[in-house]
Amino acid sequence: MIKVINLEKNFNGKCVLHDITVSFESGKTNLVIGRSGSGKTVLVKSIAGLHEPDKGEVWFDDVLFNKLDFNSKKEIRKEMGMLFQGSALFDSLTVEQNVRFPLDMFTDKGLEEKTERVNFCLNRVDIKNANHLYPSELSGGMKKRVAIARAIALNPKYLFCDEPNSGLDPITAIMIDDLIRELTEEYSMTTIINTHDMNSVIEIGENIVFISEGYKCWEGNKHEVLHSDCELLNEFIFANSMARHLLAPGKQ
């Protein structure tokens, strides 16, 4: 479980996250939604420790993560996986080397054992016969799946996904969403997904937090999200006419 208490983050004197308090449960897909520039990525990166919060607490189970020193943070980070918006695969490494990287860095396993684990992770994300390809030779969806395989290589307890299906076609996007949900349940991970994709909200939104201009405006799940009385959330959810037609015909 990840708990955020009164989190605040400023950039050059401008506050981009205001007093955010929220809990993310393990074994569930927790979604952070909001418009572009609302502070979603900053929130996820502040939780993951890529940004240093200016105020507030970030708890990973019973550990106050943001007050730990550099080396103690490194230990907790070994239990985290992150899927970045642009996949962030290492350009100079092959698919196999990318997935093996955390194993090389943090385990004393032999090459055979590591290769077995790499193949297991790649199979799990349905990547076959691509071990020796470079990231530049992969499609967008494949890159995301390889990045997921790398993120789960060390069996993380916490998984962060920054816009996992941005730039993907709807079918591939749903496949990625399903994969994240399945892995979350399978490994009982605490997964935080940062998205503005409505398909994801409806498909995998077990716990949803809506952020607007750095404020937490609403919290609920995929069943409640369509019937909220939060105006900003409704504007976001029913922004396009298809959503208005299909999800809430009454709101046209």
Place this chain on the structure above:
Amino acid sequence: MFRFLSQTGKYFILLKKVFSKPEKPSVYLKQTLFELYNLGFNSVGIVTIISFFMGAVIVLQTAYNTENPIYPTYLIGLTCRDMMLLEFSSTVTGLILAGKVGSSIASEIGTMRVTEQIDALEMMGVNSASYLILPKIVATLLFNPILTLLSIIVGILGGWLAGTTAGVITSEDFIYGIQYAFIPYYLTYALIKTLIFAFIITSISASQGYNVDGGSLEVGRASTKAVVFSSVLILLFNVILTQTLLS
């Protein structure tokens, strides 16, 4: 002034991170071997070509500017040796490597920054500064002295070939000249300068790349800054080291 102080501060904070204990020495060793090839061995060609022609030009210039019977011709060989040894092979090669290696390091690390690859390393619990920069520093510190020695040898060879082919000096005179009044300390001086310049090129360029904030435009700017700052510092340290080591 504030920007200068801020950049200097960032540079030293980065160096502190770079020289912290590696997570797994075997991975760093593998990376260092790769960088030895990438940054060192791949520079052999350019250093050889430039040194050869510079040695040739030094000999021809010296010959045409000392056309006086009171100067013994072996001085042409001596001048070629000392210029290669004292200045050219360490400083000029340093400046050339600042362009080639420096821009490559800054753009490589800068691109990793803007494509979140550095964030990915940090997320895994890897000290990204150390993992990306330390092997490059070690590799250049190990290989640049070899490049300097190569540059001295090739430069003198270029001088000999140009001088004897153009008929401005005989082979015997040239060989006598390069052996005449040789001070072995000059070699130590050249190698000390090479080591310091190697550190400047790698660390300054890496710092520019690592601290990129923005997109591809900033990566290009960082790459340019890396070359400019490294070159200026090489020239500055050249003066300081010459005064310190030769006075």
